[in-house]
Amino acid sequence: MRFEAGDLVAVLTTQPLDRTLDYKAPEGGCVQGDFVEVPLGPRKVVGVVWGPGQGDWDPAKLRRVLRVLDTPPMRDEMRAFLTRAARYTLTPMPAMLRLATRAPGLGDAPSMRKVLVAGEGEPARMTEARMRVMDALAAYGGAPVTQAELVEAAGVSASVIKGLVAAGAIHEQDTPRDLPYPPLDPARPGKPLTPEQEAAAGHLLHGIEAEAYGTTLLKGVTGSGKTEVYLEAVAACLAKGRQALVLLPEIALSAEFLTRVEARFGARPAEWHSGVTMTERRRCWRMVAEGGARFVVGARSALFLPFQDLGLIVVDEEHDTSYKQEEGVLYNARDMAVLRASLASAQVVLASATPSLESWANAEAGKYLRVDLGARFGAAELPEMAAIDMRAEEVPFGRWLSPSLKRAVTARLEAGEQSLLFLNRRGYAPVTLCRACGHQIGCETCDARMVEHRFQKRLMCHQCGATRAIPEACPSCEAEGKLAAVGPGVERLAEEAAEAFPDARIAVLSSDLFGSARALKAQIVEIAEGAADIIIGTQLVAKGHNFPLLTLVGVIDADLGLQGSDLRAAERTFQLMRQVAGRAGRAEKRGEALLQTYQPDHPVIRAILTGDEEAFWRAEAGERHAAGMPPYGRMAGIILSSPDLQEVFDLGNALARNHAPLSAVGATVYGPAPAPIARIRGRHRVRLLVTAPKGVALQDALARWVGQVKTGPNLRLAVDIDPQSF
Numbered sequence: 199m200r201f202e203a204g205d206l207v208a209v210l211t212t213q214p215l216d217r218t219l220d221y222k223a224p225e226g227g228c229v230q231g232d233f234v235e236v237p238l239g240p241r242k243v244v245g246v247v248w249g250p251g252q253g254d255w256d257p258a259k260l261r262r263v264l265r266v267l268d269t270p271p272m273r274d275e276m277r278a279f280l281t282r283a284a285r286y287t288l289t290p291m292p293a294m295l296r297l298a299t300r301a302p303g304l305g306d307a308p309s310m311r312k313v314l315v316a317g318e319g320e321p322a323r324m325t326e327a328r329m330r331v332m333d334a335l336a337a338y339g340g341a342p343v344t345q346a347e348l349v350e351a352a353g354v355s356a357s358v359i360k361g362l363v364a365a366g367a368i369h370e371q372d373t374p375r376d377l378p379y380p381p382l383d384p385a386r387p388g389k390p391l392t393p394e395q396e397a398a399a400g401h402l403l404h405g406i407e408a409e410a411y412g413t414t415l416l417k418g419v420t421g422s423g424k425t426e427v428y429l430e431a432v433a434a435c436l437a438k439g440r441q442a443l444v445l446l447p448e449i450a451l452s453a454e455f456l457t458r459v460e461a462r463f464g465a466r467p468a469e470w471h472s473g474v475t476m477t478e479r480r481r482c483w484r485m486v487a488e489g490g491a492r493f494v495v496g497a498r499s500a501l502f503l504p505f506q507d508l509g510l511i512v513v514d515e516e517h518d519t520s521y522k523q524e525e526g527v528l529y530n531a532r533d534m535a536v537l538r539a540s541l542a543s544a545q546v547v548l549a550s551a552t553p554s555l556e557s558w559a560n561a562e563a564g565k566y567l568r569v570d571l572g573a574r575f576g577a578a579e580l581p582e583m584a585a586i587d588m589r590a591e592e593v594p595f596g597r598w599l600s601p602s603l604k605r606a607v608t609a610r611l612e613a614g615e616q617s618l619l620f621l622n623r624r625g626y627a628p629v630t631l632c633r634a635c636g637h638q639i640g641c642e643t644c645d646a647r648m649v650e651h652r653f654q655k656r657l658m659c660h661q662c663g664a665t666r667a668i669p670e671a672c673p674s675c676e677a678e679g680k681l682a683a684v685g686p687g688v689e690r691l692a693e694e695a696a697e698a699f700p701d702a703r704i705a706v707l708s709s710d711l712f713g714s715a716r717a718l719k720a721q722i723v724e725i726a727e728g729a730a731d732i733i734i735g736t737q738l739v740a741k742g743h744n745f746p747l748l749t750l751v752g753v754i755d756a757d758l759g760l761q762g763s764d765l766r767a768a769e770r771t772f773q774l775m776r777q778v779a780g781r782a783g784r785a786e787k788r789g790e791a792l793l794q795t796y797q798p799d800h801p802v803i804r805a806i807l808t809g810d811e812e813a814f815w816r817a818e819a820g821e822r823h824a825a826g827m828p829p830y831g832r833m834a835g836i837i838l839s840s841p842d843l844q845e846v847f848d849l850g851n852a853l854a855r856n857h858a859p860l861s862a863v864g865a866t867v868y869g870p871a872p873a874p875i876a877r878i879r880g881r882h883r884v885r886l887l888v889t890a891p892k893g894v895a896l897q898d899a900l901a902r903w904v905g906q907v908k909t910g911p912n913l914r915l916a917v918d919i920d921p922q923s924f
C-alpha cells in the first residue's frame with residue numbers, strides 16, 4: 199500500500215503506548231511497512247508505517263513523518279507475525295516491535311568506510327616494511343581491507359601505508375560499511391549419508407521442495423547425525439534461493455558448529471546473538487533484510503530478524519529451556535518458530551535427542567512429522583548407563599565423589615582418556631551457613647541464598663546477580679570465623695577432584711568463570727583437543743559440544759532435578775541426564791555414564807538407566823493428561839509484583855474473586871500464592887495460575903480478565919502463556 203505526501207498514515211513505534219499514532223506521510227510519500235522517523239513530543243523516534251491513518255484529525259494539526267529510513271520496508275508477513283505473536287503472548291505491540299527493531303544504528307544514514315586496494319603506482323623506494331604491506335594486501339586477494347586491518351596484518355605503522363597511498367601503489371576506496379556475507383555454496387557435497395540419514399534427509403527435502411509450511415520433529419540420539427541431516431535441508435533451502443535460520447540454545451558453544459558449516463558450504467553463516475559486536479549485529483540485520491545474508495545462526499531473538507524469504511528454521515535441541523524468554527516479552531522460541539514459518543511458507547525442523555513432551559505429543563497427534571534416527575554414526579554407541587547407589591558408598595561429610603566413581607576416573611586417567619564430572623551447580627557452595635547461630639546468608643533484595651564463588655572471592659545471588667565480599671563475621675550473630683560453605687558447587691568439586699587426583703589436569707567449565715563467550719569457546723576447543731584429563735562442568739557442557747576423548751561421565755547428583763514441586767522436573771531430569779550421558783563415547787570407544795543417586799529405584803532414574811524413552815514419555819503424558827496439564831490442557835501464569843507485599847496480595851485476591859471473564863470460557867484460576875521466587879530485586883511476587891481445557895480462546899479471556907487491573911509505576915503484571923514451571 200502506497201501513501202502520497204500528506205496522506206494520513208498510522209505509525210507503530212516502540213514507545214509504550216497502546217495504539218499506533220497518526221502522521222502525515224512525508225514528501226515523496228511512503229509505503230506500508232516503511233521504517234520511519236517521527237516526532238513524538240520533543241523527541242524523534244523510530245517506527246513502522248503500519249497502515250492508513252485512523253483518526254479524523256484536523257490535517258493542519260497533524261505532524262509529518264520526518265523521513266523514511268534507508269532500509270527495506272517491513273514485509274506484510276513480518277507484520278502479521280508480530281501481530282499474531284503479540285496476541286498469543288498477550289504482549290503490547292510496541293514491546294513486540296522492539297524485538298524486531300534491535301538493529302544497532304537503524305536510524306543512521308548508511309555509512310561508508312574507506313578500504314584499500316592495490317594500485318598501479320610504483321613507489322620510488324621499496325623498503326622492507328613497504329614490501330610487507332604489499333604482500334599482506336595481496337594476501338587479501340582483492341577483498342576489501344581497512345587500514346587498521348592492514349596495519350595489523352603487516353605489522354607496520356599507519357605512516358608506511360600512507361606513504362604507499364601517496365605513491366599510488368595503494369588506492370583508497372569508499373564502500374558501504376555493511377557488506378554482504380560471503381556466499382555459501384549449497385552444491386558442495388556433504389558427507390555421504392548412511393541409508394537411515396538419507397531417508398531422514400529425504401523427508402526434510404520434500405518439505406523444502408514444496409515451499410510450504412510444515413514441521414518435522416527430528417529425533418535421534420546425540421551423535422546420530424541430526425546436524426548432518428538438517429544441513430542437507432539447509433543446502434536445499436539455499437539452493438532454492440531462500441534464507442535459512444538455525445537456532446542454537448547455548449550460542450556460546452557454536453564454535454564447532456560454525457567450523458562445520460564452513461567445511462560444508464565453504465563460508466561461515468551470519469551470526470546473531472549477544473556475543474556478537476554491535477558492528478556485526480548491524481551488518482547482520484541489514485544484510486538479512488537486503489538478502490546479503492542467506493544463512494543465519496542465532497539465539498532465539500534471531501527469529502525477529504527481517505528475513506526476505508525465509509524457507510527453513512531449525513530449532514536445535516528444541517527441548518532446551520533457554521528457548522523460553524523469561525524476561526520482558528515471555529515467549530517460547532520453539533512455538534514462535536512454528537508461527538513464523540507457517541506465515542512464511544517455510545519448514546521447521548525441531549531437532550532433539552530428548553524432545554519436549556509438547557513436541558512429542560504434537561507428533562503423536564499428527565501435527566508434526568516425526569523422523570527418527572536410531573543409531574549413532576559409525577562405531578559409537580550410546581554409553582553404558584549405571585547407577586551408583588550412594589546409600590552403599592562411603593563418602594565422608596563434605597565430600598561428593600564415591601569410591602566407585604573415583605575408581606572409574608582412575609581407570610580413565612590410566613588409559614589416557616577424559617572424564618566429565620557433571621554437577622549442575624555454579625559456584626563453590628550453594629549455602630553459606632554460620633555454625634554458631636545457624637544463619638544462612640541471603641540476598642538483600644531476593645528470596646534467595648547467596649552462593650559462594652571462591653575463584654572470584656565473592657558471594658553472588660543467582661537471581662539478581664548482586665555480589666558482595668565474603669564477610670569475616672556472621673552478619674546475624676557477629677561470631678568470627680564461623681561461616682561454613684555447605685553443599686557442593688563445581689568449584690568445590692574441583693577442589694575435591696584435585697585432592698583425589700593430584701596428577702590430573704582439571705578444567706572447570708561454568709558460565710560464570712569466563713569473561714566472554716569467546717574465552718569460553720576457546721577453552722572448550724582446547725579441552726576437546728585434550729588439554730584436560732578431568733572436566734568439571736555445569737549444564738553448559740551438556741549441550742552441543744563434542745568431546746571426542748571423553749569416555750566417562752559421572753553425574754554427581756542425579757537426584758538434584760527431582761527435588762521441588764515442579765511438574766516438569768521428571769521431564770527435565772530425564773532430558774538433562776540423557777544429554778550429559780550422550781557426551782561420552784562419541785568416537786570409536788564406547789562410553790560409560792555413572793549416576794550417583796540415593797534413589798536408584800525412582801521411576802525417572804530407572805527410565806534413564808534402561809533408556810526406554812517411549813515408556814517414559816507415555817507415562818509422563820498419561821500423568822499430564824489426567825491432570826489437564828499442558829500439552830493436554832492450557833495454562834497461563836500471572837505474576838504480580840510490587841515493592842509492597844500487601845498491595846500485590848490484595849490485588850491478586852481481587853483478581854481471583856473477579857474471575858467471571860475466565861469462568862465464562864471454562865477456565866479456572868488458582869492462587870494467589872507466592873511465586874516460586876517470592877522476591878526478586880526488592881519486588882514481592884505473587885502468582886495466579888489459570889488452567890483451561892484445550893481449544894478454549896484463553897488469550898481473549900485473559901485479556902478481558904487482567905484488563906481489570908490498573909498497573910502503575912510500582913505494580914507490574916506479567917502474563918506467561920505456557921509457563922515452563924508450574
Ligand code: ADP
Pocket residue numbers: 389390391392395418419420421422423424425426427575
Ligand atoms: P547429532 O547432531 O545427532 O549429535 P552429528 O550430526 O553432530 O549428530 O554427528 C555426530 C558425528 O558424526 C559428527 O562428528 C559428524 O560429522 C559425524 N557424522 C554423522 N553422520 C556422518 C556421515 N554420514 N558421514 C561421516 N560422518 C558423519
Ligand code: ZN
Pocket residue numbers: 641642643644646659660661662663664879
Ligand atoms: Zn538477589
